[in-house]
Amino acid sequence: MNDDHRFPEPGTTDEELADSLLEEELRQAAAVLDPVPDTLLQVALDAYVLHDLDARIAELTFDSLVDALPVRGMPDTPRMLTFSAGEVTVDVEVTEDGLIGQVLPPQSARIEVLGGPRTALPVAVDTLGRFTSDTPPAGPFALRLRTGTEVIVTEWLRA
Known part of the structure; x- marks a missing residue:
């Protein structure tokens, strides 16, 4: 799957497209209902750095x-x-x-x-x-x- 979720790659099946759309909807719902706290995100970034x-x-x-x-x-x-x-x-x-x-x-x-x-x-x-x-x-x-x-x-x- 490419980075631009609006356009599926050629050869993508309907099932793969449905899974991708469902995954994107779940990501958006999680971002709204249970966002990652800014401090936790910063700690993760600092640990990686x-x-x-x-x-x-x-x-x-x-x-x-x-x-x-x-x-x-x-x-x-x-x-x-x-x-x-x-x-x-x-x-x-x-x-x-x-x-x-x-x-x-x-x-x-x-x-x-x-x-x-x-x-x-x-x-x-x-x-x-x-x-x-x-x-x-x-x-x-x-x-x-x-x-x-x-x-x-x-x-x-x-x-």
Whole structure:
């Protein structure tokens, strides 16, 4: 089907044309009755723009919300996350006060906290691979790790 929905392509069957018209009517109805919120659309666009084509994706290998057993008497325990990309591991603790983490093996790196419509928030990494951020993530977030030779981006998670 061409981009101009007013004129079907040659060889289009009546059934395909009816399906196309129905799809267009449903799109218009959804746009009127249940439009995508502007903020959600902006977050999606910003997430796409922040995508690094040459970056390796760090896979989430541990999430305390899913993988850990609850501890009695500890209602507000911090969320622990572990991401892995090849030989590089990033451990992160998410608290109400921000992020605390470490890159393993320890190496010089730059980390940026990505979070929707905000710009990337740079975070300093010390010689032991440790980092902290005093700004807690709000909503979806990811980490971008830049080492001397590569860029690694974690999966996006909701804080």
